[in-house]
Amino acid sequence: MDVKRQRRAPILEALEEYKEMRIVPFDVPGHKRGKGNRELTEFLGEKCLTIDVNSMKPLDNLCHPISVIKEAEALAADAFGAKHAFLMVGGTTSAVQSMIMVACKRGDKIIMPRNVHKSAINALVVCGAVPVYVNPGINKEVGIPLGMSYEDVKKAILENPDAKAVMVNNPTYYGICSPLKAITELAHEHGMLVLADEAHGTHFYFNDNLPASAMSVGADMASVSMHKTGGSLTQSSLLLINNDVSKGYVRQIINLTQTTSASYLLMSSLDISRRNLALHGKEIFDNVIRMVEYARDEINKIGGYYAFGRELINGDTVFDFDVTKLSVHTREVGLAGIEVYDLLRDEYGIQIEFGDIGNILAIVSVGDNLLAIDRLVSSISEIKRLYAKEDITMMLDHEYIDPEVVMTPQDAFYAPKTSVPIKESCGAVSSEFVMCYPPGIPILAPGERITQDILDYIEYAKDKGCSLTGTQDIDIKNINIVTQL
The missing domain is CATH 3.90.1150.10 (Aspartate Aminotransferase, domain 1)
Known part of the structure; x- marks a missing residue:
């Protein structure tokens, strides 16, 4: 990492120069640097509103960066030890979905842990890739899913030699890390890409007393939530690429779904936070x-x-x-x-x-x-x-339930379906998600068999006050099930 270069914050510098130019705005956004919405300006502050601006020549364009954003991305890549870094303004959800869509097309297989974030399974719904789930280990003492076993990943690779990629959580929500270096080397031996969901691993890149980062062990892509532990604004993230992954193709994939009106508040927060982490x-x-x-x-x-x-x-x-x-x-x-x-x-x-x-x-x-x-x-x-309560005998004794996958997420999501009371859905195949959010790890995903264990878990989570999401029915009383398998 070039420490001298890391003192730069090119997007911040360009915004400061732009403010001094006193340009009269006849472009979007319509609040015109806060003048058109005084209540918003008073709430957020004039300084904030004056840099909520549109892409223009002095400020570059995130869809096709050629100046200050290009430089900011190069500095981020240097700080994180990557071949290239993309500034993401759709959160790590957008970064996760972009890297899956880079690796996989419709019908391609991807090996992944079942305790992935919902954004990964949503990507499968969109692009039509086929998941090969590796069930994580379980720690029954604390009732949490762990990482993927090396042997389980090896088995999945040998049984699915046509898979395009292996996805790894680094770490899980609970801080658990799989043997990422060994999995990366194994996947590469079999011609597969390695994608790391590092939504909770930004800090791994800046301290040797923490687990290994994806880029340091040779993974091909990583999605990094700078806003979670790196100090940037909510919804700002990075997508890192390594090895021979095509920078131009990744940009094309990102531009399929990412906004053409990128927020300079988010981008400047990434720029400033990257500098802070690189230096301190x-x-x-x-x-x-x-x-x-x-x-x-x-x-x-x-x-x-x-x-x-x-x-x-x-x-x-x-x-x-x-x-x-x-x-x-x-x-x-x-x-x-x-x-x-x-x-x-x-x-x-x-x-x-x-x-x-x-x-x-x-x-x-x-x-x-x-x-x-x-x-x-x-x-x-x-x-x-x-x-504290003395009687804990009624506490549910598990946190993770092995799913029975019947259909791909895309096929199940778009299949003919009907809504039934969730209590009467045992044995059917779900067409939608049920999850506690946060953390956003599905209890049930499209294409999975609904079992009594799952229904007991959902009912228990409801009783205890978990925030359940994912179904069309906002009250989670009904669920869409597939009617034609």
Whole structure:
């Protein structure tokens, strides 16, 4: 990485120069630098509205960058150790879908863990690729899906030698990492691309005490959520490419779905945040690691909770663990994770990332401090004191259910369908998703058989207050099922 070059922020610099030019706007957006919407200007600030501008010659164009955006992308590639980086303004959802659509066409196979984010399966609905799911390992103690076993990936590759790519979560929502380097080498031996969903792995690129990044082990593409742990604005992301992946073709695929009106607020936030991480990332994440390790130790002293960490590493399905993830198992205090999540928000004014059936996750990153960590730990302790339940026999004893895949996601999504009460759907094939969001990992995806275990899980999640999404019926009382297999 060229540290001297990384001090540049070309999009920011171009916007500052543009503001000094005092150009009279007769283009979009219609608020005309905030003058046409005073209420919005007062809420967001004049400084913000004056840089909410349209693509133009001095500011370049994200669809076909030739100047400042091109330079910003080159700097991002240098910072992340990639052949090229694309600024993404549709979130990591857009980046994940773009890399799948680069690797696969209709009918092509892609090997992926079943606990992928819904954006990956949505990409299959759009492009018609065929998933070969590798079921992740399971940790029954904390009830979470783990990473993919090397042997399971090898088996999938040998049984599907025509697959075009292997997709890997690096890490999962809970901080679990698969053996990415070994999987990458294996996939390449068989002529397959390796795609990494690094929505929660931005920080891997800037600290040697964290798991290996996708680019460092030779993966071909990676989608990176700069806004999650890197400090940029929500919805801003990066798509990284490596090896012989065609930069021009990737740009074409991105432009199929990405807006032609890219936000300069988002792009400048990527530019500024990349510079900050490139210059100060190591010390930033050294501090984050210290804070989370402190929180993990303090929470484990409370009793009843289990803030898990590197002790889960087994060299395979948990090849490594992201120690910046503050994942806490809650069932031993008789509370579902979603119940602790709700209590933290409603009673203590603390918003964590998510709570599921058995765990909570707090994201700690560039903007946190020890005072906030202490408040979180003390609130978790008080929740145990005030709300713990002795009877935990009714707690559901699993978090991940192996799916029975009957049809491809695209075929099921577009198949003739009918809506039935979800309680009466056992045995049918789903035409849509059901998921808790966050984290957005489907309980049920299009093309999968609906089983009683799945229905029990959905009902339990509803009872505990999980936010369920995915079906046409917003109340999740009915579900679309395939009527012609």
